[in-house]
Amino acid sequence: MRINKRLYKIAICFLVIALLSGCGTSRELNELGIVIGVGIDKEEESDAVKITTQVVKPGQVSSGGKGGGGGEEAYANFEETGRTVFAAIRGIANKSSRKMYFPHNQVIIIGQNAAKDGVTKYLDFFMRDPETRLNVYLLVAKDTAAEVLETKSKLERVPGNSISLMLDSEANAASQAIDIRLRDFKESLQLKTVASVAPIIEVSEENGKKTATLNGTAVFKGDKMVGTLDKSEGRGLMWVLGKVKSGIIEVECSNGNLVALETVRAKGEFSSELVDGKVKIKVKISEEGNIGEDAGTEDISTLDEVAFLEQQNADVIKSEVMAAVKKAEELDADIFGFGESVHRKYPKEWTSMEDKWDEIFPTIEVEVEVEAKLRLMGRINAPSVPQ
Amino acid sequence: MKLEKGVITNTQLIYLILSFLESMVISINFSYGISKQDTWIAVLAAFVITIPIMLGYTAIAKSYPGKNLIQINDEALGPYVGKLFSALYIWFLFELMIHYAYFFNSFWITYIMTETPRLVFVAIFILVSAFAVWSGIETIARCSVIFTIIVSITVVFVISLLLKDMKIVHFLPILDLTPKDFIQSVHIILTIQFCDLIAFLMIFPYTKNNKAIRKPMLLALCLSTLMLLIVVLVNTAVMGVRITNTTSVSFAITREIDIGNVLTRLDVLVALTLLATVFMKVSVFYYTTVLGLAQLLGLRSYKPLIVPIGLIAIAISANLYPSDMEQVYAGRNIWPFNAMLFEIILPLITLITIALRNLFKDTGGENE
Amino acid sequence: MFNYIQKVIRYRKMTSSGGSGAKESPEAPKESSDELSEDLEANIQLIQGIIVESNDLNIRRFVIGKKVKAAIIYIDGLVDKTLVNETILKPLMYHSEMDSPPETVDIDYVESELLFVGGIDSKQKVNEAVNKILSGDTVFLMDGAAKALIIALRGWKMRGIEEPETEATVRGPREGFTETLRINTSMIRRKIKNPNLKFETLTVGDRTKTDVCIAYITDLAKPELIEEVKRRLNKIKTEAVLESGYIEQYIEDAPYSIFATVGNSEKPDKVAAKLLDGRVAIIIDGTPFVLTVPCVFIESFQSPEDYYSRFAFTSALRMIRFTAFFISILAPAIYVALSTFHQELIPTQLILSMAAAHEGVPFPSLVEATIMLLFFEILREAGVRLPRPIGQAVSIVGALVIGEAAVTAGLIGAPMVIVIAVTAVSSFTIPAQLDSGTIIRIVLLILAGFLGGFGIAIGMFALLIHMVNLESFGTPYLMPIAPFDKSGLKDSFIRAPLWTMLKRPKGMSMDDVKQKKPSGPPPFNEN
DSSP states (O other): OHHHHHHHHHHHHHHHHHHHHHGGGOOOGGGEEEEEEEEEEEOSSSSOEEEEEEEEOHHHHOTTOTTOOTTSOSEEEEEEEESSHHHHHHHGGGTOSSEEEOTTOOEEEEOHHHHHHOSHHHHHHHHHSSSSOTTSEEEEESSOHHHHHTOOOSSOSSHHHHHHHHHHHHHHHTOOSOOOBHHHHHHHHHSSSBOOEEEEEEEEEETTEEEEEEEEEEEEETTEEEEEEOHHHHHHHHHHHTOOOOEEEEEEOTTSOEEEEEEEEEEEEEEEEEETTEEEEEEEEEEEEEEEEEOSSSOOOSHHHHHHHHHHHHHHHHHHHHHHHHHHHHHTOBTTOHHHHHHHHOHHHHHHHGGGHHHHGGGOEEEEEEEEEEEEOOSOSSOSSOO | OOSOOOOBOHHHHHHHHHHHHTTHHHHTHHHHHHHGGGHHHHHHHHHHHHHHHHHHHHHHHHHSTTOOHHHHHHHHHOHHHHHHHHHHHHHHHHHHHHHHHHHHHHHHHHHTOTTSOHHHHHHHHHHHHHHHHHHOHHHHHHHHHHHHHHHHHHHHHHHHHHGGGOOGGGGOSTTOSOHHHHHHHHHHIIIIIIGGGGGGGGTGGGBTTTTOOHHHHHHHHHHHHHHHHHHHHHHHHHHGGGGGGOSOHHHHHHTTOEETTTEEOOHHHHHHHHHHHHHHHHHHHHHHHHHHHHHHHTOSOSHHHHHHHHHHHHHHHHTSOSOHHHHHHIIIIIHHHHHHIIIIIHHHHHHHHHHHHHHHHSOSOOOO | OHHHHHHHHHHHHHHHHHHHHHHOOTTSOOOOOOBOOSOHHHHHHHHHHHSOOOTTEEEEEEEETTTEEEEEEEETTTBOHHHHIIIIIHHHHTGGGSSSOOSOOOHHHIIIIIOOOSOEEEEOBHHHHHHHHHHTOEEEEETTOSSEEEEOOBOOOOOOOOOOSSSOOSSSOOOOOOSOHHHHHHHHHHHOOOTTEEEEEEEEOTTTOEEEEEEEETTTBOHHHHHHHHHHHHHOOOSOOOSHHHHHHHHOSOTTSSSOSSEEESOHHHHHHHHHTTOEEEEETTOSOEEEESOOGGGGGOOHHHHHSOHHHHHHHHHHHHHHHHHHHHHHHHHHHHHHTOGGGSOHHHHHHHHHHHTTOOSOHHHHHHHHHHHHHHHHHHHHHSOHHHHHHHHHHHIIIIIIIHHHTTSSOHHHHHHHHHHHHHHTTOGGGHHHHHHHHHHHHHHHHHHHHHHHHHHHHHHHHHHHHOEETTEETTTTTTTTOTGGGGBTTSBOOGGGOOBOOTTTBOGGGOBOSSOSSOGGGOO
16 A cells, blocks of 8 residues: 555656646647648759748638738748758748648649759658648649749638649549649659659739639659640540549530530559560540530430540540650650559569660550540530521 | 466457557558568468467466466476576566557657657656556456457548558559568568567466467457558558658558548547557556566565556666667667567477476376 | 555544544443343433433323333434324323223233334343434333333424436436435335345444445345445444435445446436346435445446437437537547647648637637636536526526627637537536546646647546446446446447346346346237
């Protein structure tokens, strides 16, 4: 029993010590600068990196906030340069009353210069730091990232939030800009032959107001940006990767009128084959869609017409894929991960090919097989014209 | 003279072993960097090698029913060698305890609370664990039932949320690594994950039916291997190549859960589950250390040893390695060989001695 | 654990013996073991020497058959005077008018032929007689008899059987126990018409001499359990027992624990159900609260109504109760841990609203939560003690002032008010754990405020270890969960249909009567 008492005493001592020292690490919500977007730019002249962080002002952004809004912005941007990302971020502490808090970061935007310089060194902090998350979206700015974070969104109060919502909705409606999260990017960076991609965001001016627009896809070789894909090439890439969720394909029907077909489901996969030491890739895409709009006057709901439209649809998909393949081969960047599939299927042969992949990739033969199906015609069958 | 009066049922023994082995989920991180996407094969291989070792352990326990490792050492190896062996084992159990405490705290301050001093965590952790040890093996065993259920639910929950992020291609190509790496990985899994079950040689005598320990032991081993295998498979399927340079995979994947922006950010749930598993592990090692030491020193109760051992453990564990880099290096390259001495070589000597004794004692008709 | 109790008892003994030196005053009943003599006046003197002169002590002297002097002694107000007159005085004093009175009248003759009363006992010791007088019995003494007849004609004003206010039910019997021991035992007997139902009475309390009755069913309750209950009751050394809480605190397994390991109820149906599980009930004179042992954690979540309603709904209710319990102990702690340590776990939109609400709040979250909890407890305490109409006014003022004004003034964030309100409402769903819940909540809150999620986890581990370690009269406190018992789970987080619950709770009843007698599917399911 005496020992019991002693244990209690020691326990209480420890608790007190522990509680006292633990208390210093807590942070109240109003001490945090909640970062929603980060921009990474490389300075033109020097090697320094310029970090832009977009911090929310909670009092302004909350819908329930009393007297919120007014003319005041709901966010503040902080800029700081440094030789390393971390140093620049901590440098912001000299300008901000609150500590930068990254777990709620939505987007990382990399400026064109930084992207061409090689991104690994800029992104290491965001992969290593315990606070940052790998679920954050990664984009490349057509010009500088700081500029993108300065744009005004017409609907949202914080640009960073707007960009991430834009990527979400774009993926479900158009599937022309690939949505890449940091974790996908990390994976492709770690695979030797796979070329990484990221969507491009540019600043466009409308009525004197700057807005951010998604436009195309950036292609990286290693960690350096080497080129871009346009919108349809971007979708070509997404067909192959099976990332298309929805999208509109415009085809001509048999008498030349435009018809818009909506993709509802799509599956894409590819396999590699070694024939006489030469790599052959077979891409197989199966797509299901609906008739979304008929710009002509003919009834296109006949079986013959549907078969024709399905063929047209398949051809468009095939051409988009081939365009993407062509562009990739031009850039000598294996954005699809063809090399990785060879690696998985032929691990022995791969050892000799791995180092020569740059030479092999532009020469590989790609065979695309598309199966497109139309399912629904909508609320009307023939267009509303006098028959 | 029995130091522990509590009795646990054989079903509780299964749960105790299960919750004891569940912390493999974190300690498997040592292997990912070496055997990459083939870690699951290494797990299977290690499991196959473990079975005969486990049979050896149970054979030792069965030849002296109702006696724990320290008493067996005395009887089988004589008072001097036996005492030496016992001291070595106790040191090993103590080492395991402080390593797990250090190991978990590394994880915690890397991911959850980066600014809190290590000593605070170790101190509180060991303190609560001391409370469990104080309450005896019965309490630990009863807690293990609850912990096992909680951990299993969490594992199933997390896996079901990650289903959409899994890619089968991440396993390919199979066996794309050098034999040396594979053997190293198997060795690590064998010594770090499985064979620290030697601690249970201290606990077997307190089971209700201490002659029938082989079945619960193997059953628990199979179940926990199954769980480990599932976790490794899920981790690999989600992480792919990123698995090689992530420090705490099982935890990192839960940060990637994102179901419609609602079921997201579940890290702490998993972190607390991991805390529960390590807590069980540290408690079992703590308990066996003090129990063994009390037996070695011929005390009437193990309770007076709880506080001093705990204080020493806190002091050592808070400063065990100068850096995490060193800890990972040791975990991969030094510890497996250190552990092999205690987990394989010493029990083997004991087992052979027992076998020889039986051979000379009787006409040789009986074995084991 | 027993050492603990022994220690406590020893400690009690020490303090009571230490203090008794000063208390050894003449007014204390002398523990004399004098025998009654054959002299009536001497006996009356003896009794008067023990019971101080008090005007409710009534000594009525009279003569039987014109020659034998006799007396009855009783306390005014504790006996039914009409009955005393009718059944004692009348027959004895009319005795001489009888047709053929015997030559000599001795006490046995009085007992066997003259008294018209059911309950008669005889005592030789003065002390025993005095105790009986004080308990409300009437003592009959007569010249030439060295013993007293104890005539049970108790009768006093008592509260009628009412619906208990502490355990209101929608469906189920409305009666509740009263302050009178006999009425309480009769209510249990009416529920269980079983010859094996046994009541045993002890007296506890040196001064109050309170009757304590142990009830159990002999072929269900474990003999060890009954022995243990008796042993602990007999070991109680205390001056006064005014309520069952006194007994509870003396016989608990772990007096320092925050959990009660003795159950109590005001409802006969609940107590009867516990007796049928093989538990032992302790009924104390003077209080409507009946104790039942062993008492396990899960009982706090079981209401007698659960068994009267349909099982699916009850099962849902059970889960709601468990959820509510966890909310009530964890909600403030989790809120504080999330908002000061793990902000990364809050969904982005939510953290923005929370941050907006916390903008300009002068206190840290921990202080905010502690203040609110404190206010809540004060409000509750104020409401409980006041008469009901004022109590309502208090809660309205409290809710308005704290909820509305504090948020408008920017002293407290609105989310914190919501969290505390949810906690408060949840805590009322499990009345049995209201006291322990309050303590756990505050401890966890402090741990969370200093150590975040780690603190909560460590607190919960310690709590779990403590609860697992706890026993109530030999039954583990977390019974169907740890140690795990599959059949017990049917009546824990869910309530299985009655006909599937074939076994009594494990570890309480005797092993050979585990099976409940009428078992099987409901009779209409036979096809």
